[in-house]
Amino acid sequence: MGIRGVVLCVLAVVLQSCTIAEVRADNDEKPILYKDASQPVAVRVSDLYGRMTLDEKIGQMTQIEITVSNESSVSKYYIGSVLSGGGSVPATNATVHQWTNMTDYVQRLALKTRLGIPEIYGIDAVHGHNNVYGATIFPHNIGLGCTRDPALLERIGSATALEVRATGIPYVFAPCIAVCRDPRWGRCYESYSEDPEVVRSMTTIIDGLQGRSPADREGPYVQNSRKVAACAKHFVGDGGTTNGIDENNTVIDYDGLVNIHMKAYPDAIAKGVSTVMASYSSWNGIKMHANRFLLTDVLKGQLGFKGFIISDWQAVERITDPPGVNYTLATYLALNAGVDMVMVPYNYTDFISVVKNLVAAKQIPMSRIEDAVKRILRVKFETGLFEKPYADESLRSFLGAPSHRALAREAVRKSxxxxxxxxxxxxxxxxxxxxxxxxxxxxxxxxxxxxxxxxxxxxxxxxxxxxxxxxxxxxxxxxxxxxxxxxxxxxxxxxxxxxxxxxxxxxxxxxxxxxxxxxxxxxxxxxxxxxxxxxxxxxxxxxxxxxxxxxxxxxxxxxxxxxxxxxxxxxxxxxxxxxxxxxxxxxxxxxxxxxxxxxxxxxxxxxxxxxxxxxxxxxxxxxxxxxxxx
The missing domain is CATH 3.40.50.1700 (Glycoside hydrolase family 3 C-terminal domain)
Known part of the structure; x- marks a missing residue:
């Protein structure tokens, strides 16, 4: 090599070194946009997602029960959501302080992780904050449907949101917008009516729970830290099963499904409902948790739902069609159908392992993981969890407040x-x-x-x-x-x-x-x-x-x-x-x-x-x- 060649080679190495140094400097100095509340939600979601490992992404898609939530689960597996199932409380007749101690503990574990992504803690609050001792318990939905009073439902949603937030919880698995067509069904009281129009009119409770979404806004919406993320459930047809048997098969053509059981969902989505829960039931023999046509093509596609789809309690494990399906196949079917967050709630290590293996085998494409995680992160940003992850002590007095009890008494009268x-x-x-x-x-x-x-x-x-x-x-x-x-x-x-x-x-x-x-x-x-x-x-x-x-x-x-x-x-x-x-x-x-x-x-x-x-x-x-x- 001549002198000229040596010079050129040295110059190239220097230039390459400079370029690498510049890239490293850019990476080191690159602003952390997801922590900047002034940035648009879409920008924050994209920035955070780009920093995440596969383990962190799958963790966000996992919801576990509070009884198995500790440092070795939440922090180690980057768990994205924790819930209290029915009767899962910090103590018998627990106080507001005991509730907030529990939810704040879980949140601290999440915030200690590398990226500090907060938990979205969920709970059933189907007629008030019904798991909590001393909370205001409103009439069940069958009675509220008799009021024919959408404004009352919005007020009930607002009161419920305050009582839920008082315990440090930002997410409720409500409202149920099933259309119960057979009172033999054991969940019929969770339905506002047999008439889809009455059910549709009661979706105003979402405005109370989340705050009113501006007409020009797309996607999930939670107004402020005095509101909660809501969940429209159970998509779809849960109130129309044969003989009213819970989790059974709903036999109906597509037009009937749309005009009866799906009637309230467009309104819920227009109000910016943050999440939708898939139904345990089947539609014409196909389990809803494995129904890509309804979850992805219809709900996310035709109806334009921008929040995340959550599974019901251990519902993925209950996918039994086709016969002989195992847990791996059930997980494959559910995630590819469009389920974004899986309520495990206990066997989270197996779920995470199965998903990693399915991704490695390209059975679940990364595009599906991206869709799920970005939807979950979007709801977390919309709910204000990055800015206010912990319980607000100033809200404690709202639990069972006299004004809320007066509202519940009014609801009783009207129902x-x-x-x-x-x-x-x-x-x-x-x-x-x-x-x-x-x-x-x-x-x-x-x-x-x-x-x-x-x-x-x-x-x-x-x-x-x-x-x-x-x-x-x-x-x-x-x-x-x-x-x-x-x-x-x-x-x-x-x-x-x-x-x-x-x-x-x-x-x-x-x-x-x-x-x-x-x-x-x-x-x-x-x-x-x-x-x-x-x-x-x-x-x-x-x-x-x-x-x-x-x-x-x-x-x-x-x-x-x-x-x-x-x-x-x-x-x-x-x-x-x-x-x-x-x-x-x-x-x-x-x-x-x-x-x-x-x-x-x-x-x-x-x-x-x-x-x-x-x-x-x-x-x-x-x-x-x-x-x-x-």
């Missing part, structure tokens, strides 16, 4: 439906609050757990007055009547207990035991024989109003003739005084049936508009007492 009032032309309601002697019968009259139902403190709910704080129906009655009135409550009276005792009237409070998904499926829908006999016996000796506490209509045709008045109270929650408000005429009834009250179970499924529609009380039925006419 009650008067189905019968009097025999012949003589009305019984409103009741005389100055009566000398009043009989109250039935265990449901004085039991917070029974009147709240499932998804209250525990997953399936439970009877008892110690489960949380609130006002029973009996206590509300006692607060409403004259101080000179003698109120006698008999939870399980003997036969003839009302005979010749001088009672002016009786209030008979009956209903179902608490239940939730799976365990709530009921093919008979009959009131217990003891309650049927209680109604017949009491009403044979004294004028009586029957108040039914239930998550759905029950068979009452054989006994309704014994009643002087009949009120559907649904599952009113913690503010039982709202029931008393209506019985004594403080307000007139305004609730309208959100679902058809059938005569016999052999009529089911039967919904308004069906060809052989023959109900005991039709959809939309509801009497008034005529207080304004008096």
């Amino acid at each position: 009650l439906v008067l189905l019968k009032n009097g025999k012949g032309s003589q009305s019984l309601l409103p009741l005389n609050k100055n009566a000398t002697k009043i009989l109250i019968v039935g265990a449901h009259a004085d039991d917070l757990g029974l009147q709240c139902g499932g998804w209250t403190i525990t997953w399936q709910g439970q009877a008892g007055n110690n489960i949380t704080k609130g006002t029973t129906i009996l206590k509300g009655i006692k607060q409403s009547v004259s101080a000179n009135s003698k109120v006698v409550h008999l939870a399980k009276p003997r036969t003839g207990a009302a005979k010749n005792k001088g009672y002016e009237y009786a209030i008979v409070v009956v209903g179902e035991e608490p239940y939730a998904e799976m365990y709530g499926d009921n093919m008979n829908l009959t009131l217990s024989s003891s309650y049927q006999e209680l109604i017949k016996d009491t009403c044979s000796y004294v004028k009586c109003v029957v108040v039914m506490v239930s998550g759905r209509p029950l068979v009452v045709e054989p006994i309704v003739s014994h009643m002087d008045a009949f009120v559907a109270a649904w599952l009113p929650g913690t503010e039982g005084a709202g029931v008393a408000d209506m019985l004594f005429g403080r307000y007139d009834f305004q609730g309208k049936l959100s679902r058809t009250w059938f005569k016999r179970v052999d009529q089911l499924p039967m919904n308004v508009g069906d060809q052989n529609y023959d109900p005991l009380y039709p959809f939309g039925f509801g009497l008034k007492m005529g207080l304004n006419d008096r």
Whole structure:
């Protein structure tokens, strides 16, 4: 090599070294855009995603239960989300302080990781902050649908968001916008109505939970740190399964799926709902968690959903089609179908390992991982977690606040439906609050757990007055009547207990035991024989109003003739005084049936508009007492 060649070679090495040095300097000095709140969300998402390893990306797609959340799980595996399942609490009757200690602990673990990506902690808050002792528990959705009051739903969403944020939690698995077409389904009380238009109108609760999204904004939206990320669930068809069996098959053509079960989703997406939960159920034999057409082509494509799709609890493991499917194949099907975050909730190491292997084998393309992770990060930025990851102590007083309890009492009043009032032309309601002697019968009259139902403190709910704080129906009655009135409550009276005792009237409070998904499926829908006999016996000796506490209509045709008045109270929650408000005429009834009250179970499924529609009380039925006419 000549001198000229040597010079050129040396020059090239110098130039290359300079270029490498410049690149290194650029990398070292490159601004960390994802930590800059002034940057557009899209810029922050792109910057953060570009810095992540595969392990960090898969971690973001993983949601685990709080009971397995610790430094070796959250920090080591870069877990993106933690949840409290039904009844998963820091302690029995835990205080707000105990809740925030727990959520802040998990958040500190996440923020210690290399990139400091905060957790998005999720919880079921399906009728108020229902896992938390002392929270305001609102009526379940079946009752709220009877109000036909979208503005009320928005106010309930706002109150719920404040109580959830008070415990340091930024994400709720609500609202359920299923259209229940068969009351035998154990989750029917989570549905606002059998009518898709009523369900659609109730999506205003998303405005309350997240804040109102500007009309020109695309994608998920959470207004501020006093709001929460919401979850529209369960996509799609969960309320239309054969015989109302939970997690079963919904047999319907695509037009029917769109016009009935999908009706509320465009509105939810337009409101900027942050997440959508896939349904356990199948559509024409295909599990929703494995249905790429509906999750990706329809939900993300046609409907333009920009948030993330989350699986239901261990739902990926329940993918059993085709027969013999194993966990690896189930994970492959779910992620490629469009599920972005998987609620594991315990077996997270296996999930992470399976996903890594599938990516390495190119069975899950990196484009699918990118889509999932960017959607998750976008929701986290929208929710303000990077700026305010920890609980806000100034919100603690909102848990169970008097203003929220007053709102819940209003919701109870508006949800009650008067189905019968009097025999012949003589009305019984409103009741005389100055009566000398009043009989109250039935265990449901004085039991917070029974009147709240499932998804209250525990997953399936439970009877008892110690489960949380609130006002029973009996206590509300006692607060409403004259101080000179003698109120006698008999939870399980003997036969003839009302005979010749001088009672002016009786209030008979009956209903179902608490239940939730799976365990709530009921093919008979009959009131217990003891309650049927209680109604017949009491009403044979004294004028009586029957108040039914239930998550759905029950068979009452054989006994309704014994009643002087009949009120559907649904599952009113913690503010039982709202029931008393209506019985004594403080307000007139305004609730309208959100679902058809059938005569016999052999009529089911039967919904308004069906060809052989023959109900005991039709959809939309509801009497008034005529207080304004008096």
